[in-house]
Amino acid sequence: MRRQGLWRRLDAAARYAVPFGTLVAGLVVLGLNFGLPGQAQLRPVYAMACVFFWSLYRPSALPAPAVMAGGVLLDLLGFSPVGLWALLLLLLHGLVLALRRRLVQRGFLFTWPVFSGFAAGAFVLAWGAQSLLGQGVLPLRPVLTQTGFAVLLYPALAALFIRMHRGPAAAELA
Amino acid sequence: MIRLSVPFRQAVSRLTFPVMLVLSFVIVLIGRADQGMSGALRTGLDDVLAPVYGVFAGPIAAAESGTGAIGHLFSLSAENARLRAENAKLLQWQAVAMALEAQNNALKATLNYTPPAAPAFSTGDVVADLGGVYDRSVLVDLPPGGSSVPLMGAVAMDGRGVAGRVVEAGSRSARVLLITDINSRIPVALGARGAPALMAGTNGPTPALLYWAPGQPPAEGAMVLTSAVGGAFPPGLPVGVVHYDAQNQPVVLPLADLDSLRLLRLFSYPDNLPVLTPIPHTKAKPAAIVHHRKK
Numbered sequence: 431m432r433r434q435g436l437w438r439r440l441d442a443a444a445r446y447a448v449p450f451g452t453l454v455a456g457l458v459v460l461g462l463n464f465g466l467p468g469q470a471q472l473r474p475v476y477a478m479a480c481v482f483f484w485s486l487y488r489p490s491a492l493p494a495p496a497v498m499a500g501g502v503l504l505d506l507l508g509f510s511p512v513g514l515w516a517l518l519l520l521l522l523h524g525l526v527l528a529l530r531r532r533l534v535q536r537g538f539l540f541t542w543p544v545f546s547g548f549a550a551g552a553f554v555l556a557w558g559a560q561s562l563l564g565q566g567v568l569p570l571r572p573v574l575t576q577t578g579f580a581v582l583l584y585p586a587l588a589a590l591f592i593r594m595h596r597g598p599a600a601a602e603l604a
Numbered sequence: 605m606i607r608l609s610v611p612f613r614q615a616v617s618r619l620t621f622p623v624m625l626v627l628s629f630v631i632v633l634i635g636r637a638d639q640g641m642s643g644a645l646r647t648g649l650d651d652v653l654a655p656v657y658g659v660f661a662g663p664i665a666a667a668e669s670g671t672g673a674i675g676h677l678f679s680l681s682a683e684n685a686r687l688r689a690e691n692a693k694l695l696q697w698q699a700v701a702m703a704l705e706a707q708n709n710a711l712k713a714t715l716n717y718t719p720p721a722a723p724a725f726s727t728g729d730v731v732a733d734l735g736g737v738y739d740r741s742v743l744v745d746l747p748p749g750g751s752s753v754p755l756m757g758a759v760a761m762d763g764r765g766v767a768g769r770v771v772e773a774g775s776r777s778a779r780v781l782l783i784t785d786i787n788s789r790i791p792v793a794l795g796a797r798g799a800p801a802l803m804a805g806t807n808g809p810t811p812a813l814l815y816w817a818p819g820q821p822p823a824e825g826a827m828v829l830t831s832a833v834g835g836a837f838p839p840g841l842p843v844g845v846v847h848y849d850a851q852n853q854p855v856v857l858p859l860a861d862l863d864s865l866r867l868l869r870l871f872s873y874p875d876n877l878p879v880l881t882p883i884p885h886t887k888a889k890p891a892a893i894v895h896h897r898k899k
Contacts, residue, residue, distance in 0.1 A: 458653065458656075462657065462661075462733070463657075463661060463664060463865075463866075464733070467863075469733055470735045470736060470737065474736075474737065494620045494624040506645055507649070507736075508735055508739060509739035509741060510737075510739075511636065511642070512635040512641070513630075513631030513633075513634075513635055516631065517628040517629055520621070520625050523621075524621055524625070556737070563632075563636060568738050569738075569806075569807065572737045572738065
């Protein structure tokens with residue numbers, strides 16, 4: 431095995447940690463008291479965009495345990511049943527990995543609708559699970575607003591992630 | 605680093621995903637069976653995060669309240685004039701309030717009225733807007749050392765009215781479920797007569813009014829106060845004002861400024877309320893706490 435300098439290994443480790451770091455940091459920052467309308471609904475949208483993008487373009491840096499940890503954090507920050515979003519994010523992760531060969535060649539205009547579809551599906555599943563685990567049927571409107579957020583915000587988030595993908599997260603540059 | 609054989613590493617990497625999937629599912633089931641676990645985990649996380657959020661709460665509040673001294677200079681004289689007018693008006697109201705207080709005291713003296721004990725309270729910064737899609741809750745950062753009274757079930761009020769109730773309390777933080785949350789049910793008294801009703805959160809900005817007496821619909825503009833029915837709240841705390849929405853349903857316009865809460869006082873009322881209390885005022889019975897939140 432080639433001997434690597436300490437700095438080089440630190441650099442590689444830091445680059446490896448960028449995807450999970452963005453996931454956790456973003457979830458925590460979105461909890462800050464900005465007073466934005468619908469701020470609480472942004473957190474699942476952000477987590478899904480994060481998991482979708484990094485599973486697609488840098489799957490080695492976002493392994494399944496990291497996805498699960500992010501999901502549990504999302505559940506604990508909000509009041510959703512613990513493990514629910516871990517399950518949903520893992521399903522998204524697995525789905526993206528299974529379709530990766532087809533998705534990774536296509537451009538942004540293809541992945542955007544795909545992400546929107548996955549997001550809508552996950553929000554419906556979350557709604558159904560929370561209605562089942564709670565009492566009675568929860569209102570459907572948050573599902574619609576969240577899907578709207580997901581569709582509208584993915585381009586901005588993807589632009590941010592692409593920069594990170596080429597810059598700080600690029601393990602091949604280490 | 606531990607060297608592993610290639611087939612073994614491949615097997616591990618292939619197994620990680622299904623194992624994690626099953627593990628998440630198991631966590632959901634455990635959380636469903638033992639609701640104390642998720643509460644304990646959440647409280648632990650809140651205690652870690654509250655100081656971190658507290659560091660950022662100051663700059664955000666500063667940025668929100670304008671650009672500081674220079675920005676305020678321009679509106680100084682206009683603001684002064686407005687405050688003078690408001691002060692004059694408030695002085696008149698002060699005279700009215702003092703007269704009413706004297707009259708009230710005289711009436712209480714004739715009735716041999718015993719005032720209730722003053723509740724202990726602690727004050728905390730609202731540092732984070734947590735909560736999920738179907739939940740409205742905020743995280744309150746408490747000073748280290750904390751309060752001497754148990755905070756679980758404490759009534760949270762901002763400067764004007766009831767904002768919510770503490771559903772989870774750690775040593776450094778407390779989560780307050782707002783009155784707009786879909787799980788929130790608060791017995792209220794309407795108007796001067798104190799007609800009973802139930803205020804139910806809808807996740808929207810205005811909670812709905814349910815179960816009012818059929819013959820007496822709530823009057824537009826009537827004051828909504830907490831009611832001691834069920835023993836969960838002390839009577840007479842200001843909550844809001846009755847309003848009829850576009851569907852002609854009575855709703856409550858909360859007095860508390862729920863969209864931009866900055867400071868909350870958490871009142872721990874003494875434990876001599878009736879046994880029907882959904883949230884115990886002591887932390888001794890965690891099993892009963894989750895009863896309040898519909899799961």
